[in-house]
Amino acid sequence: MRYLIFSDIHGNWEALRAVVEAAAGKFDQTVCLGDLVGYGADPNPVVDWARANAGVVVRGNHDRACSGSEDLEWFNPVARAAAEWTQRQLTPNNLIYIQELPKGPIALNGFQVMHGSPLDEDEYMVAVADAGPVFAYLEAPLAFFGHTHLQGGFEYCGNRVRTIARPRARKQDDVPLQLDPDCAYLVNPGSVGQPRDGDPRAAYLLYDSEERYLVFHRVTYDVTAAQAKIVNAGLPDLLAARLAIGR
Ligand code: ZN
Numbered sequence: 001m002r003y004l005i006f007s008d009i010h011g012n013w014e015a016l017r018a019v020v021e022a023a024a025g026k027f028d029q030t031v032c033l034g035d036l037v038g039y040g041a042d043p044n045p046v047v048d049w050a051r052a053n054a055g056v057v058v059r060g061n062h063d064r065a066c067s068g069s070e071d072l073e074w075f076n077p078v079a080r081a082a083a084e085w086t087q088r089q090l091t092p093n094n095l096i097y098i099q100e101l102p103k104g105p106i107a108l109n110g111f112q113v114m115h116g117s118p119l120d121e122d123e124y125m126v127a128v129a130d131a132g133p134v135f136a137y138l139e140a141p142l143a144f145f146g147h148t149h150l151q152g153g154f155e156y157c158g159n160r161v162r163t164i165a166r167p168r169a170r171k172q173d174d175v176p177l178q179l180d181p182d183c184a185y186l187v188n189p190g191s192v193g194q195p196r197d198g199d200p201r202a203a204y205l206l207y208d209s210e211e212r213y214l215v216f217h218r219v220t221y222d223v224t225a226a227q228a229k230i231v232n233a234g235l236p237d238l239l240a241a242r243l244a245i246g247r
Contacts, residue, residue, distance in 0.1 A: 001109055002026065005189045006204040007033035007146025010062065011040025011086065012193025012243075015202040016049060018221035019192055026206055031108070033146035033189070034060025034115035037098065038079065039239050040193050041229035043086045047094040056108065059101035060115040060147065061122050066090070067098040078236045085235055109209050111142040124148050131186050132161040141184040144207075151190025151203045151216055157183040166197060179212040187214065193226075200246035 004027035009016050032054050037043040043066070050057055064070040065079070066086040075083060090098065104114030104121055117123040117130075118137045124147060125131045131154040145153070152166045157180065164177065164187070179185060190203025197203075201218035208214070227240035 001209045002028050003207045003209065004030045004204065005033070005113075005144050005207055006030070006192050007115075007144075007189055008035040008060070008149050008191035008193060009037075009040075009046050010035055010191070010193040011037045011043040011046055012202075012226050013040070013042035013045040013049075014222045014226040015193045016046055018219050019202050019204045020049075020053075022217065022219040023204065023206060029055040031055060031113055031144065032057040033113055033144060034058050034101075034104070034121075035062045035146065036060070036101075037066045037086050037090070038062030039082045039235075040226065041233040041235060042226075043089050044091055044094055046193075047090065047097060051094070051097055056106060056113065057101055058104035058106055058113055058115055059098075059121070063098050063101055067095055069099055078238055082235055082239060085233065105139075105143065107139060111140050111144065111207075111209070112138065113144045115145065116147045117145060118143065122147075125154070125186065125188075126150065128154060128161050128163060132156075134186065135161065135184055138184060138186070141181075142179065142187070143185070144187050144189065146188060146191070148188060149191035149194060149196035150188060151195070151197055151199075151205075151218075153185065153187040155183050155185050173218055175216040177214050177216070179214070181212070189216070190218075194243065195246040198246050200244055 065083040105112040135156045189205040230240040
């Protein structure tokens with residue numbers, strides 16, 4: 001089975017469309033690791049697409065925040081303004097869909113999917129120190145997570161945990177990873193709609209479960225159009241500015 005795996009779309013329709021077009025014909029099922037909405041100006045087109053096309057979607061913290069099932073008190077002012085705006089925009093059916101998204105981790109075909117970590121959907125696994133202890137709690141040798149908006153992840157081999165080289169550091173568009181049966185992996189496809197690893201291109205990955213082979217991808221999209229929609233919607237300008245630099 002070939003999977004298109006992505007995360008953190010954040011209401012960015014231009015970025016999602018570019019990913020789906022770039023991956024067309026190369027996958028059998030899609031898996032989304034959460035945060036369909038929040039920050040971007042197109043929550044309804046993104047949720048409409050997910051309802052019609054996505055195989056498995058786990059909820060993210062912004063999905064909870066934007067559907068009213070979360071106290072926004074501890075969200076920063078920018079995220080909070082975006083969450084309140086998004087909640088007002090969502091159609092009734094899309095709001096229900098977001099509210100009913102399942103919590104990860106979910107077990108699929110020999111791998112698990114989650115938003116943050118298997119222990120806490122809101123945990124940020126940024127460094128080896130965050131990810132190392134988590135390997136003990138995985139129920140499969142492979143797990144996909146999002147939430148940090150950083151493409152890459154971690155591998156556990158020979159009793160050592162290492163960072164999977166950040167694809168952007170290799171200055172390539174497509175970075176393959178052949179999974180070793182003696183190792184375990186926590187893999188992050190990066191963010192479709194708001195990358196934060198210094199590369200503004202939309203991030204995703206393709207995984208072939210029979211070959212145990214995955215490829216990290218980046219694709220350019222119409223950042224200017226996504227920015228204009230954010231500004232015109234009256235959302236904080238900061239949310240438009242950061243798309244251009246991928247931070
Ligand atoms: Zn996110």
